[in-house]
Amino acid sequence: MGEPLAIDGGRPVRSRLLPYGRQTIDDADVAAVVATLRSDWLTTGPAVAQFERRFAEVVSARYAVAVSSGTAALHAAAFAAGISPGDEAITTPLTFVATSNAVLYQGGRPVFADIDPKRLTIAPASIAPLLTSRTKAIMPVHYAGQPCDLDAIHALARARGLRVIEDAAHALGAEYHGRPVGALSDMTIFSFHPVKHVTSGEGGVVTTDDADLADRVRRFRNHGLAADAAARNASGALYSEMVDLGFNYRITDIQCALATTQLGKLEASLARREAIARRYRSALGEQRGLTMPTTAGDVRHAWHIFPILLELDRLAVDRQTIFAALRAENIGVTVHYIPVYWHPYYERLGYRRGLCPVAEDVAGRLLTLPMFPAMSDPDVDDVVTALAKVLGHYAR
Numbered sequence: 001m002g003e004p005l006a007i008d009g010g011r012p013v014r015s016r017l018l019p020y021g022r023q024t025i026d027d028a029d030v031a032a033v034v035a036t037l038r039s040d041w042l043t044t045g046p047a048v049a050q051f052e053r054r055f056a057e058v059v060s061a062r063y064a065v066a067v068s069s070g071t072a073a074l075h076a077a078a079f080a081a082g083i084s085p086g087d088e089a090i091t092t093p094l095t096f097v098a099t100s101n102a103v104l105y106q107g108g109r110p111v112f113a114d115i116d117p118k119r120l121t122i123a124p125a126s127i128a129p130l131l132t133s134r135t136k137a138i139m140p141v142h143y144a145g146q147p148c149d150l151d152a153i154h155a156l157a158r159a160r161g162l163r164v165i166e167d168a169a170h171a172l173g174a175e176y177h178g179r180p181v182g183a184l185s186d187m188t189i190f191s192f193h194p195v196k197h198v199t200s201g202e203g204g205v206v207t208t209d210d211a212d213l214a215d216r217v218r219r220f221r222n223h224g225l226a227a228d229a230a231a232r233n234a235s236g237a238l239y240s241e242m243v244d245l246g247f248n249y250r251i252t253d254i255q256c257a258l259a260t261t262q263l264g265k266l267e268a269s270l271a272r273r274e275a276i277a278r279r280y281r282s283a284l285g286e287q288r289g290l291t292m293p294t295t296a297g298d299v300r301h302a303w304h305i306f307p308i309l310l311e312l313d314r315l316a317v318d319r320q321t322i323f324a325a326l327r328a329e330n331i332g333v334t335v336h337y338i339p340v341y342w343h344p345y346y347e348r349l350g351y352r353r354g355l356c357p358v359a360e361d362v363a364g365r366l367l368t369l370p371m372f373p374a375m376s377d378p379d380v381d382d383v384v385t386a387l388a389k390v391l392g393h394y395a396r
Helices: 027-037 046-059 070-080 098-105 124-130 150-160 211-220 229-235 253-263 266-284 319-328 344-348 357-363 377-393
Strands: 063-067 088-091 109-112 135-139 163-167 187-191 204-208 306-310 366-369
Touching: 027 253, 046 063, 046 187, 046 204, 046 253, 063 070, 063 211, 070 098, 070 163, 070 187, 070 204, 070 211, 088 098, 098 109, 098 135, 124 150, 135 150, 150 163, 204 211, 266 306, 266 377, 319 366, 319 377
Parallel strands: 088 109, 088 135, 135 163, 163 187
Antiparallel strands: 063 204, 187 204, 306 366
């Protein structure tokens, strides 16, 4: 018998919980926010424009339009793409609900395509049979930070004149065939939630090389007005006309001051995440009871999260028990995600289980391990130790 599990009264691997993710804020971030608080602008002003220019440079896009959240970015992109009642957009079920909700906000219908069982990203072969005359867009998600097979997705889109909107909330800093994710499709969205590579507290951005799409997103974030306050002041106009039905999805100078200093630390964040991923992959390669998703050779993985797949046929208990046992060891595992259409709201819309068998099998075995730049090597070792302890205890 091994050491007793913490869930059974034994001593936990760690004395304090190691979260699955958390922000890193330093003195430069604090100073930037304080300077903005002392400036003439708090809401959408020069710090927003500065951040947009810098972000566009980082992802090699012509335009970046910052908004109040990653969800707002998805909604704005769906609007700019012209998704409307009766339209369909194809996406993955293995994502946060915001991806497909953006289609619903526009009156469209999300259609879910299955995933690659090894990479966990949307499988282009599963998209093709779902294309109809109502399809308006394809919305791939770079799950965990690994870019999808964009060549195949773009080929499908070009053949039918469809928009491609990449959900890169996990994938800032990722690369596909040596090119940064951010200007490879019609539009790409990013999130600045605290667990992401760059944070503004809450925030998001839409990037594009298309001037018209960028303009549509800018109007949408500001009530559909043709000009924002800065443009109106510069032109001397008395008022701005509302030309679209938009939302108040503006981001503040306070948030963008923080995001700009955070962006300067992106490469360091990516490098540390890559080092943690290497340490995990090396240590867990022979661990009985789990497997790890594969990484394509032609991409740079951004490692927003580190998912593993439990081999439940080699374990005597279910995923919930493993989850609870690891949490008792103070390892903050979580789950990304259940299939979107399993949520009660989607069930009420008529979606039924069985649509995407691979995604459903994967979703029942997923666990997300802690992954954030401030993790030390001993932190990573604690996760590995806890996994060996728990999976060894419950091995068949």
